[in-house]
């Protein structure tokens with residue numbers, strides 16, 4: 375797999391304009407998981423696409439990364455306040471969906487075309503030393519955010535999953551720090567309300583997508599990979615911001 379560094383981390387929160395994306399539900403009616411009997415090494419038994427060559431997550435070895443110059447990334451509507459935001463526990467992750475008057479999008483960088491926001495979610499671990507899916511130089515981050523976007527030309531998220539360039543995921547890594555990060559406080563406070571699968575909660579304070587991203591957005595790793603949950607479709611241009619965001623231990 376070719377990895378390139380262009381100029382840019384995860385828990386589970388999803389943002390979207392309405393319906394949940396198809397890949398968050400298990401369309402085959404089987405459960406997949408992260409335990410010994412149903413973890414990633416078993417996914418290919420039920421989902422043959424999980425055995426492909428361009429599977430995520432990966433370990434990014436910085437010394438093997440090629441540095442390239444790409445056009446700047448453009449973020450559209452990332453500073454707009456959504457009309458409403460809903461936090462949902464879908465059984466696998468905590469997602470944040472947003473209802474926006476004009477859906478936020480991203481273009482430029484490694485992307486050809488405009489990609490519309492669908493949802494955002496977090497991956498975290500049982501303790502502070504495990505959590506992120508991708509690793510950098512074998513270093514695991516306690517939390518990783520995935521902002522999932524689909525190519526506008528394909529009309530719908532579902533349609534986009536049939537094309538190699540259908541999706542892009544903006545990934546943000548988190549590190550532990552002594553003080554609380556105000557932006558994340560409201561999301562963290564909601565987590566106890568969404569511990570049950572399929573539970574939902576409205577966010578009172580409306581956060582913008584931009585406030586969830588690191589300051590340094592021009593430094594990122596990018597590679598062509600897959601969705602990290604079944605059916606593991608290899609349709610994702612990953613954009614992983616190099617600069618981690620700092621959160622307190624309590625917030626993790």
Ligand SMILES: *[C@@H]1O[C@H](CO)[C@@H](O)[C@H](O)[C@H]1NC(C)=O
Nearest residue numbers: 390391392393457458473474
């Ligand atoms: C989004 O907001 C609009 C305007 O307030 C409303 O009509 C619509 O039902 C909302 N959609 C969702 C999915 O909440």
Ligand SMILES: *[C@@H]1O[C@H](CO)[C@@H](O)[C@H](O)[C@H]1NC(C)=O
Nearest residue numbers: 499500501502503504505514
């Ligand atoms: C964190 O969890 C991982 C996986 O369960 C375990 O291997 C590791 O020893 C734990 N670390 C600490 C500091 O508890």
Ligand SMILES: *[C@@H]1O[C@H](CO)[C@@H](O)[C@H](O)[C@H]1NC(C)=O
Nearest residue numbers: 433434435436437510511512
């Ligand atoms: C990461 O782990 C792999 C497998 O154990 C090893 O080959 C590689 O050298 C490690 N990379 C770093 C940067 O430590």
Ligand SMILES: *[C@@H]1O[C@H](CO)[C@@H](O)[C@H](O)[C@H]1NC(C)=O
Nearest residue numbers: 526527528529530533534537
């Ligand atoms: C899927 O995207 C292709 C390419 O843009 C388009 O031709 C087709 O009509 C789309 N299909 C649906 C069901 O939206």
Ligand SMILES: *[C@@H]1O[C@H](CO)[C@@H](O)[C@H](O)[C@H]1NC(C)=O
Nearest residue numbers: 376377378538539596597598
């Ligand atoms: C990813 O795939 C696209 C074609 O879909 C290609 O243009 C691009 O060079 C690939 N990127 C990398 C880093 O291999």
